[in-house]
Amino acid sequence: MNTTTTNKNGHETEKAAETQTRIQTLPHAGDLKNVMLWYFLRGMLATKLPWKKTAWTGAGFPIELLWAYDVFPLHPENMATVAAARKQSQRLIEHAEGMGYSRDLCSYCKTNFGAVDTGIKTTLGGIAKPDFIAITNTICDTHWKWFHIQARKFKVPTFVFDCPSYVSGTDEKTMEGYVDYLVEQFFEFHVFMRKHFGRNFDESKMRMVMEKSDRLCALWNEIYELRKSVPACYSSAETSASFFPLVVLPGVDVGIKFFEKIRDDLKKRVDRGEGTLNTGKEKFRLMYEGIPFWYRMKFMYELAKYDAVVVYEPYTYSFGPRKPLDLNLLDTLRHVARTMLDLPYSYNLEKRIGYFKKVIEEYRLDGVILHENMSCRPSSTGMMDLKEAIQRDCGIPVLILQCDMNDPRAYSEGPVRTRLEGFIELMEENRRRGS
Amino acid sequence: MPNGVSQGEKPTGTGYTNITGAVHVKTIAYFDSSHDMPEEVIDAAGFIPVKIMGDVHKSNDPADQYLPKFFCPAARSWLTEALSRSGDWEGIVFAHGCDATNRHFDVWKLHVQTPFLYWFNSPIKTDAVAARFFRKELERLIAALEKQFGTQVMEECLREALRKSNEVKKRLRELSALRSTKDVSNREYLEIITHCLSSSKDASIAALDSALNEWKSRGPFPAGKRRFYLTGSDITYPEFMDLLDECGIRVVRDDLSLGERYFATSFTETGDPLNAIVDYYMNIPRPATKLSIGGRVDFILKSLEETPVDAVLSQNLKFCEPYAYDSVIVNDEIREKGFRVLHLEREFTPVTDHQVMNRITAFTEML
Numbered sequence: 068m069n070t071t072t073t074n075k076n077g078h079e080t081e082k083a084a085e086t087q088t089r090i091q092t093l094p095h096a097g098d099l100k101n102v103m104l105w106y107f108l109r110g111m112l113a114t115k116l117p118w119k120k121t122a123w124t125g126a127g128f129p130i131e132l133l134w135a136y137d138v139f140p141l142h143p144e145n146m147a148t149v150a151a152a153r154k155q156s157q158r159l160i161e162h163a164e165g166m167g168y169s170r171d172l173c174s175y176c177k178t179n180f181g182a183v184d185t186g187i188k189t190t191l192g193g194i195a196k197p198d199f200i201a202i203t204n205t206i207c208d209t210h211w212k213w214f215h216i217q218a219r220k221f222k223v224p225t226f227v228f229d230c231p232s233y234v235s236g237t238d239e240k241t242m243e244g245y246v247d248y249l250v251e252q253f254f255e256f257h258v259f260m261r262k263h264f265g266r267n268f269d270e271s272k273m274r275m276v277m278e279k280s281d282r283l284c285a286l287w288n289e290i291y292e293l294r295k296s297v298p299a300c301y302s303s304a305e306t307s308a309s310f311f312p313l314v315v316l317p318g319v320d321v322g323i324k325f326f327e328k329i330r331d332d333l334k335k336r337v338d339r340g341e342g343t344l345n346t347g348k349e350k351f352r353l354m355y356e357g358i359p360f361w362y363r364m365k366f367m368y369e370l371a372k373y374d375a376v377v378v379y380e381p382y383t384y385s386f387g388p389r390k391p392l393d394l395n396l397l398d399t400l401r402h403v404a405r406t407m408l409d410l411p412y413s414y415n416l417e418k419r420i421g422y423f424k425k426v427i428e429e430y431r432l433d434g435v436i437l438h439e440n441m442s443c444r445p446s447s448t449g450m451m452d453l454k455e456a457i458q459r460d461c462g463i464p465v466l467i468l469q470c471d472m473n474d475p476r477a478y479s480e481g482p483v484r485t486r487l488e489g490f491i492e493l494m495e496e497n498r499r500r501g502s
Numbered sequence: 503m504p505n506g507v508s509q510g511e512k513p514t515g516t517g518y519t520n521i522t523g524a525v526h527v528k529t530i531a532y533f534d535s536s537h538d539m540p541e542e543v544i545d546a547a548g549f550i551p552v553k554i555m556g557d558v559h560k561s562n563d564p565a566d567q568y569l570p571k572f573f574c575p576a577a578r579s580w581l582t583e584a585l586s587r588s589g590d591w592e593g594i595v596f597a598h599g600c601d602a603t604n605r606h607f608d609v610w611k612l613h614v615q616t617p618f619l620y621w622f623n624s625p626i627k628t629d630a631v632a633a634r635f636f637r638k639e640l641e642r643l644i645a646a647l648e649k650q651f652g653t654q655v656m657e658e659c660l661r662e663a664l665r666k667s668n669e670v671k672k673r674l675r676e677l678s679a680l681r682s683t684k685d686v687s688n689r690e691y692l693e694i695i696t697h698c699l700s701s702s703k704d705a706s707i708a709a710l711d712s713a714l715n716e717w718k719s720r721g722p723f724p725a726g727k728r729r730f731y732l733t734g735s736d737i738t739y740p741e742f743m744d745l746l747d748e749c750g751i752r753v754v755r756d757d758l759s760l761g762e763r764y765f766a767t768s769f770t771e772t773g774d775p776l777n778a779i780v781d782y783y784m785n786i787p788r789p790a791t792k793l794s795i796g797g798r799v800d801f802i803l804k805s806l807e808e809t810p811v812d813a814v815l816s817q818n819l820k821f822c823e824p825y826a827y828d829s830v831i832v833n834d835e836i837r838e839k840g841f842r843v844l845h846l847e848r849e850f851t852p853v854t855d856h857q858v859m860n861r862i863t864a865f866t867e868m869l
């Protein structure tokens with residue numbers, strides 16, 4: 068049953084009753100648990116067996132490089148999201164603040180500081196000490212600052228890929244110079260691995276890893292193609308979790324099998340003309356830019372109450388760039404370097420505006436939610452300009468929500484709801500004007 | 503005194519005439535979150551390099567239209583300044599700095615009116631690969647300046663720029679050393695440095711010479727004042743330095759970019775000048791915006807060995823992440839060496855913060 072409320076402007080807002088419209092998960096959604104279990108068990112083994120090596124790494128780092136060296140990637144950001152989902156992040160963040168870390172710092176980082184200092188269990192977001200640290204500044208400085216601090220405490224070696232910033236207006240020649248700089252650092256990484264762990268580079272292993280990684284990314288791209296369908300077949304309520312293999316498992320089989328099942332589920336759903344909303348009454352197709360509120364994933368599910376579905380997230384899309392394979396090793400490295408410098412999540416403003424406009428058209432979007440993340444200054448820069456450009460050029464409303472991805476203290480239930488409802492009203496009005 | 507016009511200089515319409523009557527060329531402003539921008543290249547291209555430092559007395563409303571308030575207020579103040587003053591400059595060079603600034607370039611590109619907005623990617627690492635990259639970036643900057651302004655950056659001009667820069671740094675080192683023996687206020691020290699960062703090198707040298715003469719004749723270090731080491735976020739306005747004086751603190755050593763980091767080392771004057779620039783910037787004391795923490799700690803501890811101090815003041819500008827990340831571990835490592843450290847957070851304001859004063863006073867009373 069739909070309820071009708073009247074807002075302060077006298078417009079009527081149709082709201083589906085909470086119990087009625089909801090996200091229906093895919094038949095194989097639950098298989099993600101097995102993928103995660105595989106990862107965590109392998110991780111446990113890798114940290115216990117003396118001949119195995121582990122590295123802490125983060126978003127933007129070419130994980131394939133680690134798999135190619137038979138290094139198991141531990142992912143503090145990912146574990147920080149686990150802590151948030153298990154309702155542990157706030158206490159860990161407050162613990163880190165008690166250690167002297169400012170309230171203004173990235174909450175992933177503070178969750179990790181708290182997790183390490185309290186020795187919390189892996190199932191609640193804890194993480195083992197690594198053999199070394201491998202990180203890059205391509206997305207943010209927080210990554211290398213945070214990891215550098217931990218490396219100094221653990222007394223483990225660190226390798227940082229220094230990625231130049233690819234700002235608006237950078238020409239191709241300059242970009243090539245940046246790629247050269249990164250490729251030189253790949254060779255430095257090989258020197259680092261030999262020096263600290265006596266490991267040599269195995270080109271055939273690297274090629275195999277890259278092939279698998281590209282297979283995983285190709286599947287993710289197929290999934291994103293299917294997400295163009297109307298009604299939406301897959302929402303961010305699910306993708307925010309299911310993209311996990313792209314974070315740590317590019318280069319191994321386990322994620323590929325999972326993505327194949329998801330892709331097949333989606334194909335069936337699309338062929339049947341069904342959507343992710345159980346009622347099939349999809350009204351608003353949305354983009355969500357930024358990191359989700361991991362401590363409150365209900366937000367993504369609750370959009371269904373308004374017959375709204377997030378069908379595109381630059382955040383999850385960013386983890387799946389294709390890796391062309393008909394290239395020689397040097398070209399492959401150049402390609403990897405280029406993707407490190409130029410990820411959708413960290414596109415410069417000019418490129419980001421063009422990218423958003425294209426996605427809005429291709430995915431037939433009715434509105435955009437921008438998460439102005441108090442933890443993440445890099446991704447929050449330029450949001451006001453982005454909002455203005457979208458509203459002006461695409462004629463759809465944009466909602467900026469100032470919150471935090473891991474710190475529940477920055478999320479206020481009432482104001483978020485009020486602003487969300489105002490946004491829904493704007494889309495309603497847009498719809499009315501359009502029709 | 504406005505940026506780009508030094509004391510003793512007057513605008514001439516096409517350039518500035520300094521006290522010796524020589525005509526100076528126009529200014530190019532630069533943006534860097536520490537001391538990353540090779541201003542000597544701008545100098546060699548025939549422009550006065552002017553560091554954008556913002557104005558703590560002006561509201562950040564203009565910048566706040568484009569940047570959220572949880573961004574570093576100093577960086578927002580720089581945008582505010584550029585929005586209103588970019589017409590005074592021939593162009594702006596924007597150096598890779600920190601998260602509060604790197605992506606700001608894109609915002610500036612949309613909103614700041616200037617014929618020349620240039621991005622200079624200074625690396626965060628200092629190894630041989632980074633040094634090669636830095637040199638390429640220097641060559642790219644030189645080519646861009648030459649193209650934009652129809653000028654030529656000659657090797658002799660670069661050499662001369664390095665020589666003059668060294669002259670400035672040498673005098674600043676001498677002045678800085680007087681802080682622990684003479685009666686030099688915190689404000690005077692900051693003001694002479696900010697003057698050097700916004701004036702021609704000739705004008706800076708003249709101002710430094712006269713300050714040197716005058717400071718040398720000052721009375722001894724005032725009895726009752728405490729000698730402090732100052733670290734943390736850069737301080738761009740003298741009111742905070744006044745506050746320290748009011749609390750009975752004299753800063754005698756520091757590792758700030760508007761401070762010792764700027765003049766701790768010099769350029770090699772022989773050999774290829776571009777290589778000398780690379781060497782210099784790869785070897786200046788590390789700020790929190792660059793690798794590594796160890797380098798920062800080592801520099802601080804070395805200074806603390808050289809100059810006896812009563813304590814270390816570590817301060818963090820609200821929302822300044824790089825120094826906030828470093829502060830816990832850096833301060834712990836300094837404490838481990840037996841030094842007393844006070845850490846505090848400050849707002850970007852010229853108004854006296856009584857809470858901050860109370861904390862400092864309580865701390866100094868315990869010494």
Ligand code: SF4
Pocket residue numbers: 144173174175176206207208209210358442443444445446
């Ligand atoms: S949330 Fe932002 S600042 Fe924090 S680690 Fe991720 S990208 Fe970096």
Ligand code: SF4
Pocket residue numbers: 535536574575576577599600601602603735736791819821822823824825
């Ligand atoms: S004060 Fe801190 S945050 Fe602000 S520009 Fe400087 S280093 Fe960056």
